[in-house]
Amino acid sequence: MRVTTLLDRWAAELGLSSAEATAWHDVGAWHDALRDADEPELRQWATGAPWPLSVLHGPAVAARLAAEGETRTEVLEAIRWHTLGSPAWGRTGRALYMADFLEPGRPFSRTERAFLARTLPSDFDGVFRQVLQLRLEWTLREGKAVFPETAALWNQVL
Numbered sequence: 001m002r003v004t005t006l007l008d009r010w011a012a013e014l015g016l017s018s019a020e021a022t023a024w025h026d027v028g029a030w031h032d033a034l035r036d037a038d039e040p041e042l043r044q045w046a047t048g049a050p051w052p053l054s055v056l057h058g059p060a061v062a063a064r065l066a067a068e069g070e071t072r073t074e075v076l077e078a079i080r081w082h083t084l085g086s087p088a089w090g091r092t093g094r095a096l097y098m099a100d101f102l103e104p105g106r107p108f109s110r111t112e113r114a115f116l117a118r119t120l121p122s123d124f125d126g127v128f129r130q131v132l133q134l135r136l137e138w139t140l141r142e143g144k145a146v147f148p149e150t151a152a153l154w155n156q157v158l
Protein backbone atom coordinates (compact mmCIF):
# COMPACT_ATOMS: atom_id res chain seq x y z
CA MET A 1 0.00 0.00 0.00
CA ARG A 2 2.74 2.50 0.96
CA VAL A 3 4.80 1.42 -2.06
CA THR A 4 1.82 1.92 -4.37
CA THR A 5 1.04 5.33 -2.85
CA LEU A 6 4.60 6.46 -3.48
CA LEU A 7 4.57 5.17 -7.08
CA ASP A 8 1.24 6.94 -7.73
CA ARG A 9 2.69 10.18 -6.37
CA TRP A 10 5.80 9.96 -8.54
CA ALA A 11 3.72 9.07 -11.61
CA ALA A 12 1.60 12.19 -11.08
CA GLU A 13 4.62 14.43 -10.44
CA LEU A 14 6.37 13.10 -13.54
CA GLY A 15 3.23 13.49 -15.66
CA LEU A 16 3.37 9.91 -16.93
CA SER A 17 0.99 8.62 -19.57
CA SER A 18 -1.98 6.78 -18.11
CA ALA A 19 -0.60 3.46 -19.43
CA GLU A 20 2.75 3.92 -17.67
CA ALA A 21 1.11 5.26 -14.51
CA THR A 22 -1.14 2.19 -14.44
CA ALA A 23 1.89 -0.10 -14.86
CA TRP A 24 3.63 1.63 -11.94
CA HIS A 25 0.50 1.30 -9.80
CA ASP A 26 0.06 -2.36 -10.67
CA VAL A 27 3.65 -3.39 -9.87
CA GLY A 28 3.33 -1.62 -6.53
CA ALA A 29 0.11 -3.43 -5.73
CA TRP A 30 1.23 -6.90 -6.85
CA HIS A 31 4.98 -7.27 -6.30
CA ASP A 32 4.76 -8.78 -2.80
CA ALA A 33 1.55 -10.74 -3.36
CA LEU A 34 3.23 -14.07 -2.52
CA ARG A 35 5.72 -12.83 0.06
CA ASP A 36 4.08 -14.85 2.83
CA ALA A 37 3.48 -17.98 0.73
CA ASP A 38 5.24 -21.15 1.85
CA GLU A 39 8.29 -22.52 0.05
CA PRO A 40 6.54 -25.34 -1.89
CA GLU A 41 4.06 -22.87 -3.37
CA LEU A 42 6.84 -20.41 -4.26
CA ARG A 43 8.95 -23.13 -5.89
CA GLN A 44 5.91 -24.42 -7.74
CA TRP A 45 5.43 -21.04 -9.40
CA ALA A 46 9.07 -20.00 -9.71
CA THR A 47 10.19 -23.05 -11.64
CA GLY A 48 13.62 -22.68 -13.12
CA ALA A 49 14.66 -19.92 -10.71
CA PRO A 50 17.26 -21.57 -8.44
CA TRP A 51 17.18 -18.67 -6.01
CA PRO A 52 17.20 -18.53 -2.21
CA LEU A 53 13.82 -18.44 -0.54
CA SER A 54 14.09 -14.76 0.41
CA VAL A 55 14.01 -13.60 -3.22
CA LEU A 56 11.74 -16.27 -4.67
CA HIS A 57 8.46 -14.36 -4.28
CA GLY A 58 9.35 -12.01 -7.18
CA PRO A 59 9.62 -14.69 -9.88
CA ALA A 60 6.72 -16.60 -8.31
CA VAL A 61 4.36 -13.61 -8.53
CA ALA A 62 5.50 -12.85 -12.09
CA ALA A 63 4.87 -16.45 -13.17
CA ARG A 64 1.45 -16.47 -11.56
CA LEU A 65 0.46 -13.15 -13.17
CA ALA A 66 1.60 -14.43 -16.57
CA ALA A 67 -0.47 -17.60 -16.04
CA GLU A 68 -3.47 -15.39 -15.26
CA GLY A 69 -3.01 -13.50 -18.53
CA GLU A 70 -0.76 -10.54 -17.71
CA THR A 71 1.20 -9.70 -20.86
CA ARG A 72 2.99 -6.43 -20.10
CA THR A 73 6.67 -7.43 -20.16
CA GLU A 74 7.68 -4.29 -18.26
CA VAL A 75 5.30 -5.21 -15.43
CA LEU A 76 6.35 -8.86 -15.29
CA GLU A 77 10.08 -8.05 -15.35
CA ALA A 78 9.72 -5.33 -12.72
CA ILE A 79 8.06 -7.81 -10.35
CA ARG A 80 10.30 -10.78 -11.24
CA TRP A 81 13.48 -8.87 -10.38
CA HIS A 82 12.23 -6.44 -7.72
CA THR A 83 14.46 -7.83 -4.95
CA LEU A 84 17.66 -8.19 -6.97
CA GLY A 85 17.52 -5.60 -9.75
CA SER A 86 17.94 -6.24 -13.47
CA PRO A 87 20.01 -4.50 -16.15
CA ALA A 88 17.15 -5.17 -18.61
CA TRP A 89 14.77 -2.86 -16.75
CA GLY A 90 13.09 0.22 -18.12
CA ARG A 91 11.55 2.84 -15.88
CA THR A 92 8.86 0.65 -14.31
CA GLY A 93 11.32 -1.82 -12.77
CA ARG A 94 13.54 0.99 -11.56
CA ALA A 95 10.61 2.89 -10.06
CA LEU A 96 9.41 -0.20 -8.15
CA TYR A 97 12.94 -0.93 -6.90
CA MET A 98 13.17 2.63 -5.54
CA ALA A 99 9.65 2.72 -4.08
CA ASP A 100 10.23 -0.59 -2.28
CA PHE A 101 13.27 0.94 -0.57
CA LEU A 102 12.06 4.52 -0.07
CA GLU A 103 8.52 3.86 1.22
CA PRO A 104 8.10 5.67 4.54
CA GLY A 105 7.24 2.59 6.64
CA ARG A 106 10.80 1.31 6.78
CA PRO A 107 12.41 2.20 10.13
CA PHE A 108 15.96 3.13 9.02
CA SER A 109 17.49 6.30 7.51
CA ARG A 110 14.10 8.01 7.45
CA THR A 111 15.36 11.52 6.70
CA GLU A 112 17.71 10.44 3.91
CA ARG A 113 15.11 8.17 2.29
CA ALA A 114 12.40 10.86 2.49
CA PHE A 115 14.79 13.28 0.78
CA LEU A 116 15.48 10.79 -2.01
CA ALA A 117 11.73 10.14 -2.46
CA ARG A 118 11.10 13.88 -2.80
CA THR A 119 14.03 14.33 -5.18
CA LEU A 120 13.12 11.48 -7.55
CA PRO A 121 10.77 13.44 -9.87
CA SER A 122 13.54 15.93 -10.64
CA ASP A 123 16.41 13.39 -10.83
CA PHE A 124 15.13 9.88 -11.54
CA ASP A 125 18.50 8.49 -12.65
CA GLY A 126 20.48 10.11 -9.84
CA VAL A 127 18.14 8.79 -7.16
CA PHE A 128 18.14 5.35 -8.75
CA ARG A 129 21.93 5.22 -8.64
CA GLN A 130 21.90 6.33 -5.00
CA VAL A 131 19.29 3.73 -4.00
CA LEU A 132 21.16 0.99 -5.82
CA GLN A 133 24.40 1.96 -4.09
CA LEU A 134 22.72 2.00 -0.65
CA ARG A 135 21.15 -1.42 -1.23
CA LEU A 136 24.39 -2.87 -2.58
CA GLU A 137 26.36 -1.51 0.38
CA TRP A 138 23.87 -3.17 2.74
CA THR A 139 24.21 -6.48 0.88
CA LEU A 140 27.99 -6.39 1.21
CA ARG A 141 27.89 -5.28 4.85
CA GLU A 142 25.61 -8.20 5.68
CA GLY A 143 27.99 -10.56 3.90
CA LYS A 144 25.32 -11.62 1.43
CA ALA A 145 25.86 -12.77 -2.14
CA VAL A 146 25.69 -10.22 -4.95
CA PHE A 147 23.74 -11.65 -7.85
CA PRO A 148 25.19 -11.22 -11.38
CA GLU A 149 22.13 -9.20 -12.45
CA THR A 150 22.60 -6.80 -9.53
CA ALA A 151 26.29 -6.34 -10.37
CA ALA A 152 25.44 -5.81 -14.05
CA LEU A 153 22.85 -3.20 -13.12
CA TRP A 154 25.35 -1.35 -10.96
CA ASN A 155 27.96 -1.37 -13.72
CA GLN A 156 25.32 -0.05 -16.10
CA VAL A 157 24.52 3.03 -14.01
CA LEU A 158 28.11 3.98 -13.11
Ligand SMILES: [Fe+2]
Pocket residue numbers: 031032035057082083
Ligand atom coordinates in the same frame (compact mmCIF):
# COMPACT_ATOMS: atom_id res chain seq x y z
FE1 LIG B 1 9.41 -8.12 -2.17
